Amino acid sequence: MNLHEIKLSAQFVFNKQKDFNTETWAVSELYWSFLKKYNTSKVKKCVISASEDWVEGQQKYTNWEDLKEVNISFDFTKYFLLDKQGKKRMQLEAIHNGMMQIAEHEKWEKQPLIDAYKQCLEKNLEYQFFVGTPKLSPDKKHKINFWCNWDIDVFEVYSILSDKNNNEIERKKIIEKSPYDGEFIYYVKWKWLDHTKVLLEDKYKYGNNEKWEIEIKP
Structure with a gap:
């Protein structure tokens, strides 16, 4: 079985706990995206619980x-003084x-984790990806696809209209949400309704x- 989710979250209540937990989705998902074939036996989710105040049982x-969860120390005071890139790092x-x-x-293999870490840095900690493969319009003149930008402060989806030879014609933002609302993107389906309209649907069971509905104006 493969790993389904990695989560970094602040534990114990402090005045910026919600802000921190909202910001951790993008980098966690980016790191996980390089581990989709990582063998974790029956483990589906790993949680890294962060706090400045672990006393007894810090390594609990x-x-x-x-599910596996580990406690780590984290300097939130330092974190909230950093710029976006510093926070991501x-x-x-x-x-x-x-x-x-x-x-x-x-006793899991560690090299895939090291590789995932390096790949995150190679991507400059930007989680951007095409959602699927382009679909040809009924009149066979255009293709539609979707592109996602998942950052620590915003989640965005763009429609990408191309000609039949994959030359991009238009890139248009169609969705903007909080970073914690992005998981549905892995489960979306879309279809051409006719040669001028495309329907994108959220099929996530928890969505x-x-x-x-995207109108096409070539």
């Missing part, structure tokens, strides 16, 4: 069959540190069943 380890270090600890405990 939660060992459920399908600090998140990556925390995620990687936590995952390496879990791998050590579970809001939203639909977006």
Whole structure:
């Protein structure tokens, strides 16, 4: 079984806990995106719990069959003084540190984690990707695809209209949400309604069943 989710979250209540937890989705998802084939046996989710105030049991380890959780120290005062790129780098270090600890405990292979860390840096900590493959219009003149920009402060989806030879004609933002609302993007489906309209649908079982109709004006 492969890993489904990696989560970095602040534990214990402090005045910026919600702000921090909202910002950690993008880098966690980027790191996970390089580990889709990582063999974790029955483990589906790994949680890295961050706090400045761990005292007793700082290295406490939660060992459920399908979930592993490790506690790490995190300097939130320093974090909230950083710019966006600095925050992303600090998140990556925390995620990687936590995952390496879990791998050590579970006797998992560590090299894929090291490779994922390096690939995140090669991507400049930007999680941007095409959602699927382009679909040809009924009149066979155009193709439509969707492109996602998942950042620590915004989640965006753009429609990408191309000609039949894959030359981009138009890139248009159609969705903007909070970073914690982006997981549905892995489950969207879309189809041409006719040669001038495309329907994009949220098929995530925990989603809001939203639909977006995109009008094509070549």
